[in-house]
Amino acid sequence: MTQVSITVDGTKYTDDVEPRTLLVQHLRQAIGKTGTLVGCDTTNCGACTVHLDGVSVKSCTVLAVQADGHEVLTVEGLADGGELHPVQRAFHESHALQCGYCTPGMIMQSIALLQENPNPTEDEIRNGLEGNLCRCTGYQNIVKAVQQAAGSVAAGTGAAE
Amino acid sequence: MIPAAFDYQAPASVEEALQLLSGGGDTEIKVLAGGQSLLPVLKMRLAAPDLVVDLAKIPGLTGIREDGDRIVVGAMTTHHEVANDPLVAEHLLLLQEAAKTVADPQVRHRGTLGGALVHADPAGDLLAPVLALDAELVISGAAGRRTVPAAEFFQGLFTTAVGEDEILTEIRFPRHTGWGARYEKFTRVVQQWSVVSVAASVRMDGGAIAEAVVALTNMGSTPIRASSVEQALAGCAATAEAVGAAVAGVAEGTSPPADLNGDADYRRQLAVVLARRAVLAAAGVS
Ligand SMILES: Cc1cc2nc3c(=O)[nH]c(=O)nc-3n(C[C@H](O)[C@H](O)[C@H](O)COP(=O)(O)OP(=O)(O)OC[C@H]3O[C@@H](n4cnc5c(N)ncnc54)[C@H](O)[C@@H]3O)c2cc1C
Ligand code: FES
Ligand code: FES
Numbered sequence: 507m508t509q510v511s512i513t514v515d516g517t518k519y520t521d522d523v524e525p526r527t528l529l530v531q532h533l534r535q536a537i538g539k540t541g542t543l544v545g546c547d548t549t550n551c552g553a554c555t556v557h558l559d560g561v562s563v564k565s566c567t568v569l570a571v572q573a574d575g576h577e578v579l580t581v582e583g584l585a586d587g588g589e590l591h592p593v594q595r596a597f598h599e600s601h602a603l604q605c606g607y608c609t610p611g612m613i614m615q616s617i618a619l620l621q622e623n624p625n626p627t628e629d630e631i632r633n634g635l636e637g638n639l640c641r642c643t644g645y646q647n648i649v650k651a652v653q654q655a656a657g658s659v660a661a662g663t664g665a666a667e
Numbered sequence: 668m669i670p671a672a673f674d675y676q677a678p679a680s681v682e683e684a685l686q687l688l689s690g691g692g693d694t695e696i697k698v699l700a701g702g703q704s705l706l707p708v709l710k711m712r713l714a715a716p717d718l719v720v721d722l723a724k725i726p727g728l729t730g731i732r733e734d735g736d737r738i739v740v741g742a743m744t745t746h747h748e749v750a751n752d753p754l755v756a757e758h759l760l761l762l763q764e765a766a767k768t769v770a771d772p773q774v775r776h777r778g779t780l781g782g783a784l785v786h787a788d789p790a791g792d793l794l795a796p797v798l799a800l801d802a803e804l805v806i807s808g809a810a811g812r813r814t815v816p817a818a819e820f821f822q823g824l825f826t827t828a829v830g831e832d833e834i835l836t837e838i839r840f841p842r843h844t845g846w847g848a849r850y851e852k853f854t855r856v857v858q859q860w861s862v863v864s865v866a867a868s869v870r871m872d873g874g875a876i877a878e879a880v881v882a883l884t885n886m887g888s889t890p891i892r893a894s895s896v897e898q899a900l901a902g903c904a905a906t907a908e909a910v911g912a913a914v915a916g917v918a919e920g921t922s923p924p925a926d927l928n929g930d931a932d933y934r935r936q937l938a939v940v941l942a943r944r945a946v947l948a949a950a951g952v953s
Contacts, residue, residue: 508675525675525719526709547668549707550858552773561747561776567706568777571675572699572723618772636857637771 510574514539515583523570530554532570533580541582541610552638555611556580562618581610592658593617602651604642612638616652625656670709677721681807681834687720688832689809694718698834700743700782703774728836731755738842742781742835749780759840761848761868765796768852781835787827790860792852794821794890795882799866802840808833821889846870851945853937861885862928863937867945876903876950886921886938893917905950914942
């Protein structure tokens with residue numbers, strides 16, 4: 507067992523983990539952040555996307571020990587009390603989901619995309635989300651939601667970040 | 668999928684890491700960089716090391732700097748950093764173009780140049796640019812540091828000059844300032860590995876190509892330098908006709924793989940088409 511201290515959604519958690527524990531497993535099973543999902547487990551689908559020190563990563567392909575001493579933001583840390591993050595709100599308003607399984611990862615990657623490129627073209631949005639798969643929507647409304655949210659993230663109206 | 672159990676160490680210096688690696692004997696030890704190839708391998712239990720040595724806490728292995736006439740990229744520099752660095756954009760455009768095509772943004776945030784090179788997947792996108800740009804790879808081992816030219820670094824399928832008890836620490840590139848570049852990557856769907864790709868960079872003089880470097884991805888077990896095509900391109904007019912003639916033999920002598928994405932003949936044909944596109948785009952003709 508190895509001791510790790512990871513700040514998740516603003517709270518520091520110290521736990522003993524086996525080195526082979528994946529970050530997503532640690533988030534879901536030890537910390538109880540079940541908002542972050544596992545879709546494929548093979549680094550393809552992006553459902554497990556979280557931010558590690560401010561950049562998006564696939565948490566099924568990071569070890570919990572690699573996150574020791576670092577900061578993780580999950581979809582559960584986005585809303586400010588009852589106030590949704592602008593990207594969450596845009597996904598809701600543009601109906602950018604059907605079953606919702608890809609949504610936590612899509613939202614986390616959309617935020618990462620908008621932080622790097624506050625005014626993306628449609629092409630840049632599609633490329634920026636290439637690591638996130640959706641089996642339901644056909645992506646149209648997801649692209650719309652990111653377009654709707656563009657600007658608001660850059661303008662700093664984001665809740666937790 | 669969860670890897671088999673292993674011990675984990677995150678040494679604070681290259682020396683400490685080398686000590687751990689040499690302590691081997693019968694224990695299997697794996698170096699961990701960004702984990703974007705190693706963790707999938709461990710999860711699928713294609714490997715089950717006893718010890719994983721994480722390089723992430725070693726200072727000085729990341730970042731991009733100038734060193735005399737060289738641009739030096741630390742082995743632990745991520746694809747994202749390479750793709751967005753101004754020095755790389757100015758002096759190593761080909762490397763930047765290729766780094767942008769690797770996987771997806773999340774993988775590029777974690778995966779490292781050193782990891783991609785040591786992993787040496789024949790379909791990996793950074794091997795051909797490193798070969799074409801005449802990089803030198805600096806390897807640290809118990810016996811000290813040695814520098815290996817890219818032409819001797821890639822030795823076979825998933826095999827490089829880096830020994831089990833060694834670490835790749837940096838990649839040194841001669842500047843290609845002002846060279847045009849194009850990494851022409853062919854995939855069937857996004858976020859896929861190259862079926863075939865062609866890395867090309869050219870130095871223009873007036874309307875003609877003065878000098879060109881060209882290398883191929885996934886046309887064999889290692890990246891391939893297209894030297895005869897490079898010679899044919901020197902002094903060549905930047906027109907579709909002249910470039911098409913110069914690259915016509917680009918697949919000669921190669922033994923490309925055959926798989927569900929295409930057979931060997933298909934790949935040979937693809938290499939010719941992509942080479943023409945890559946060189947013309949690098950020359951600013953589209
Ligand atoms: C979904 C997905 C899609 C991908 N698509 C592409 C693609 O299109 N094109 C492409 O080129 N790549 C692709 N990759 C691979 C990606 O580029 C990896 O980041 C890269 O191959 C490995 O880099 P890493 O830092 O993650 O290395 P790791 O996974 O940590 O290590 C890889 C191997 O190299 C060894 N190693 C790493 N660093 C060192 C070092 N400094 N010294 C000695 N040994 C070392 C490790 O022991 C291990 O054997 C993809 C990966 C995924 C998961
Ligand atoms: S669960 Fe991590 S990428 Fe699919
Ligand atoms: S909404 Fe069902 S997978 Fe995207």
